[in-house]
Amino acid sequence: xxxxxxxxxxxxxxFDAHCHLQDPxxxxxxxxxxxKAQETGVVxxxxxxxxxxxxxxxxxxxxxxxxxxxxxxxxxxxxxxxSPNWLSVMKEFFSxxxxxxxxxxxxxxxxxxxxxxxxxxxxxxxxxxxxxxELERPVSVHCVRAFxxxxxILQSEGPFPAGLILHSYLGSAEMVPGxxxxxxxxxxxxxxxxxxxxxAKKMLKMVPTDRILLESDAPDGLPQLKGCSxxxxxxxxxxxxxxxxxxxxxxxxxxGTLNHPANISTVLGYVATLLEMxxxxxxxxxxRNAMHLFSYPGSKISEEAALL
Numbered sequence: 001x002x003x004x005x006x007x008x009x010x011x012x013x014x015f016d017a018h019c020h021l022q023d024p025x026x027x028x029x030x031x032x033x034x035x036k037a038q039e040t041g042v043v044x045x046x047x048x049x050x051x052x053x054x055x056x057x058x059x060x061x062x063x064x065x066x067x068x069x070x071x072x073x074x075x076x077x078x079x080x081x082x083s084p085n086w087l088s089v090m091k092e093f094f095s096x097x098x099x100x101x102x103x104x105x106x107x108x109x110x111x112x113x114x115x116x117x118x119x120x121x122x123x124x125x126x127x128x129x130x131x132x133x134e135l136e137r138p139v140s141v142h143c144v145r146a147f148x149x150x151x152x153i154l155q156s157e158g159p160f161p162a163g164l165i166l167h168s169y170l171g172s173a174e175m176v177p178g179x180x181x182x183x184x185x186x187x188x189x190x191x192x193x194x195x196x197x198x199x200a201k202k203m204l205k206m207v208p209t210d211r212i213l214l215e216s217d218a219p220d221g222l223p224q225l226k227g228c229s230x231x232x233x234x235x236x237x238x239x240x241x242x243x244x245x246x247x248x249x250x251x252x253x254x255x256g257t258l259n260h261p262a263n264i265s266t267v268l269g270y271v272a273t274l275l276e277m278x279x280x281x282x283x284x285x286x287x288r289n290a291m292h293l294f295s296y297p298g299s300k301i302s303e304e305a306a307l308l
Contacts, residue, residue: 012283014268015044015290016261017187018104018140018167018215021068022047022057025258026219029234033218034065036231037261041283043067044301045261046215046294048104048140050075052086055093062097062300069294069301071103071140073128076113076121087127094135098298102132103140104167107153110144118146122153129157138163138293140187147171154182163293168217169203170195176206185293187213188271190223190259201274213293214264214271214286222259223266231262 016037021030034045048071049058055072062070072093074082083089094100105128107113107121132139141164143150154160160183168189171179176186186207192200215221219233232239238256272282288308295305 012041012280013044013287014040014042014214014264014283015046015287015294016042016216016218016264017046017165017185017213017286017290017293018048018189019045019218019261020048020050020220021045021218021261022049022054022061023219026233027057030061031065032234033260034067037264038067040231040262040265042216042261042264044069044290044294046071046101046103046140046290049073050104051078051081052083052089055090059093059097059100062099066300069299070097070100072097072100073103073105073140074124075104075142076106076108076116076125079120079124080116082124087131090128091131094131094137099300101137101139101294101296101299102128102135103165104142105129105139106142107146107150108142108144109146109149113144113146118149122149126153126157129153129160132162132164133157133160136162137296138165138185140165140167142167143171147175151175151178151182154179154184158182162296165213165293167215168192168221171203173199173203173206176203180208180211185211185213185289187215188267189215189217189221190263190267191217191221192267193224193270197274204271204274209285210289212271212282212286213290214267216259216261216264216267218261218263219258222257223263223270225266225270228266230266231260233258233260 062068169186272279291305295302
């Protein structure tokens with residue numbers, strides 16, 4: 001295991017605050033992915049379950065890999081597939097895995113989410129927010145085109161002293177203070193590169209430094225920056241056969257290409273540029289923030305975080 005990535009004369013550690021290593025597109029090569037990401041400095045992975053069938057995989061992965069922080073949640077896309085006793089089943093997972101956080105849960109009015117009744121999404125979301133508060137665990141939140149609704153729900157269900165993560169945040173700069181007031185951390189992935197740079201910069205400047213997180217959202221969230229060198233997922237069919245995917249990096253431009261957690265370093269560089277902050281400093285800040293957030297009682301990293 002690598003102790004961190006070297007940037008100049010400094011060795012830094014990165015914490016992937018939100019990813020899906022149990023995703024069937026990459027699960028068979030998850031161990032290889034973790035190993036490669038560790039070599040680039042990514043030493044912790046918050047792996048989020050999104051459906052009931054995922055929870056077993058996330059639990060197993062966290063048992064196999066000490067670097068994995070398990071998270072159990074019911075994503076808004078899967079609320080129609082939930083079993084009648086889904087909440088009781090989720091509680092059983094938390095009892096069996098006391099070091100788990102809550103996620104991924106949330107609201108979605110996007111092209112996919114609009115197929116699911118929004119009130120049904122809200123009901124399931126509120127139930128899981130209540131559970132996160134009862135367990136005193138942080139919660140990772142998915143939100144697409146529903147930030148106003150999200151803020152209203154947080155106002156009625158909050159406060160959230162254990163914290164919550166607005167993962168892959170692409171909301172407005174104006175909404176940042178309202179979310180921060182309710183304990184929100186703002187996690188940035190490769191999706192940030194889809195925003196106009198000036199809009200992204202304005203929003204980033206509003207985020208308190210002690211609330212910044214970085215994530216890959218792998219296997220999605222591939223950074224879309226022209227000419228940047230990115231790590232490939234082994235066996236990714238979208239990569240032309242003549243390109244040596246086993247070498248670890250290649251120039252990728254395809255939106256269909258799977259994302260690798262190692263590409264969080266590209267996100268780090270992009271966010272640091274927009275914030276006009278040294279990469280080493282941002283890496284240290286984001287790592288410390290994530291360690292603090294995920295060091296709740298029972299967490300597998302609580303003792304390690306106490307030393308920071």
